[in-house]
Ligand code: HEC
């Protein structure tokens with residue numbers, strides 16, 4: 001009997017030691033410390049409560065194992081048969097209560113700190129879309145969309161067969177460097193050392209903006225604004241993703257936050273403002289056909305190619321071809337309204353808010369002339385612009401008249 005017991009004891013010991021082999025990966029398993037004041041406090045809290053749980057586990061299971069061992073039947077032990085011990089009841093109510101209160105106090109302190117948005121130095125509105133993020137820097141007027149980089153989007157459509165070495169020559173996706181499906185076209189650039197307030201909302205379904213290193217995971221709910229803040233202490237690139245099942249492609253809306261020193265940030269903001277201002281001018285001026293086609297190719301590659309494919313051939317049964325498409329070779333009104341408003345209930349989303357007038361004019365001109373479509377048509381940014389502002393064409397340009405009177409387009413700009 002004794003040898004039986006010791007054999008079991010030995011086996012259990014060996015089994016208990018086995019996870020130690022995985023000890024080296026503990027850092028990857030555990031919650032990261034992150035790079036903000038709050039994320040560090042969250043981490044400390046997490047570790048402290050984890051150790052409390054470990055201590056309780058060891059104590060409870062220890063008492064159980066020891067008493068089972070000492071009071072086993074083979075030693076002739078007789079069970080006690082008392083009822084309603086007031087002392088025991090008080091002890092097992094009071095002890096957990098004290099432990100819970102001891103854990104709740106520091107946790108509440110961190111929660112209150114998380115909700116304290118006073119003295120924030122910068123506000124960024126984060127809006128979720130299927131499937132991209134929009135960032136509005138409320139203090140400087142800079143705003144843009146951020147979505148999965150188009151090369152990654154194209155590669156993922158090859159499914160499990162994708163050969164990353166061919167799709168991304170010269171790039172290796174290993175360990176920490178594994179950024180496959182985690183890169184975006186436009187990164188969220190923020191200054192270090194500043195208290196940044198994030199305002200989370202959504203334009204369609206519920207999303208969730210999750211960046212571990214900032215200890216932020218906040219639901220983005222249409223019609224609501226959720227708040228959060230972060231003061232990033234170290235410059236660097238911090239990655240995250242949408243953590244809500246927001247539709248078919250919810251796994252493909254990564255977040256990339258690039259934290260830079262203040263002077264670099266100021267320079268970046270100035271660049272963005274300049275770029276935005278020149279985009280305004282871009283829609284005023286007349287473009288020539290070649291300019292539109294080549295600009296359109298860029299827009300197409302960044303925004304349309306992932307579905308309609310590189311040669312405009314589409315994916316049969318999923319995404320229609322642009323090559324020889326009735327829409328892209330037929331009436332320009334229909335083409336424009338398809339791109340501006342999307343097609344309700346399909347994957348073709350509305351681009352009127354995502355793209356500038358120049359982008360829309362360019363991509364339409366491109367689609368009407370590339371892939372053998374050869375219509376020879378040119379659409380000017382100013383035509384798209386006047387459409388948006390609900391104007392009709394008295395500027396001598398031929399405006400697609402049907403589109404101009406579409407109520408949906410006009411209400412979009414608030415001009416009815
Ligand atoms: C997420 C996938 C997706 C993306 C990205 C996308 N489209 Fe589409 N597009 C579709 C689908 C799906 C349809 C078919 C809609 C329908 O059922 O009528 C479509 C239809 C079209 C059509 C009409 C084609 C036809 O013959 O019916 C045009 C033109 C078009 N898209 C242009 C664009 C442009 C321009 C862009 C980029 C700015 C773009 N699309 C980006 C999915 C996409």
Ligand SMILES: [Cu+2]
Nearest residue numbers: 207242246250
């Ligand atoms: Cu989402």
